[in-house]
Amino acid sequence: xxxxxxxxxxxxxxxxxxLYEDELARGLRAADEDAFAEVYRRWGSLVHTMATRSLGDxxxxxxxxxxxxxxxxxxxxxxxxxxxPLGAWLVGITRRKxxxxxxxxxxxxxxxxxxxxxxxxxxxxxxxxxxxLDRVLLVDALSRLPRAQREVLCLAFYEDLTQAEIAERTGxxxxxxxxxxxxxxxxxxxxxxxxxxxxxxx
Numbered sequence: 001x002x003x004x005x006x007x008x009x010x011x012x013x014x015x016x017x018x019l020y021e022d023e024l025a026r027g028l029r030a031a032d033e034d035a036f037a038e039v040y041r042r043w044g045s046l047v048h049t050m051a052t053r054s055l056g057d058x059x060x061x062x063x064x065x066x067x068x069x070x071x072x073x074x075x076x077x078x079x080x081x082x083x084x085p086l087g088a089w090l091v092g093i094t095r096r097k098x099x100x101x102x103x104x105x106x107x108x109x110x111x112x113x114x115x116x117x118x119x120x121x122x123x124x125x126x127x128x129x130x131x132x133l134d135r136v137l138l139v140d141a142l143s144r145l146p147r148a149q150r151e152v153l154c155l156a157f158y159e160d161l162t163q164a165e166i167a168e169r170t171g172x173x174x175x176x177x178x179x180x181x182x183x184x185x186x187x188x189x190x191x192x193x194x195x196x197x198x199x200x201x202x
Contacts (some may be wrong), residue, residue, distance in 0.1 A: 018085075025086040028076050040069055043087060047094045054098045059151070060105075064097045066169065071097065104158065142188070149184030152177055 024042070027035025047068050051061035071093050072079075079089050142150055155161045155169060163181060167174040 021086055025081055043090050050094050051098055060101055064101050067097050068094050145184050149180045152180040153184045
């Protein structure tokens with residue numbers, strides 16, 4: 001008797017779940033912002049957890065989560081319900097974004113190693129100012145900036161975002177983005193000057 005009672009409770013819930021997910025999928029494809037907001041509330045935590053476990057960094061996981069749902073919104077016409085449910089589609093996007101983030105991290109580390117090697121083999125050569133800035137960003141000074149300044153400069157240099165785009169991505173006011181960029185660059189400039197002074201003193 002109790003088993004029959006459980007079955008009559010569980011099956012409609014599973015059916016309603018599938019119907020609700022289908023409804024959200026239709027809303028997403030129709031560019032319904034309310035449906036998209038519900039999609040985010042429903043799967044945002046899962047996406048963020050996947051990214052955090054793979055990347056081991058909450059900041060990068062936040063960025064990947066934003067990219068996943070931005071990609072889902074922009075690519076909503078590419079969702080095909082006959083190929084699988086909406087949740088599985090979002091998981092697929094998440095995995096690709098995680099791979100992209102890991103590849104970008106590897107690229108930065110490779111560039112840093114290359115810069116460090118280049119600096120060691122040509123210590124007296126005077127590089128161009130933009131090369132000096134790249135060295136500082138990749139090797140030392142960027143890692144020591146306050147988090148907000150580092151975030152703004154990383155988005156500017158690594159993703160080629162404008163200050164307006166950074167404000168949109170992060171939710172910061174544009175004036176705050178400009179202030180962080182200005183202060184961050186000032187700190188970088190001071191770090192470069194200090195590094196040159198230390199080298200000359202040695």
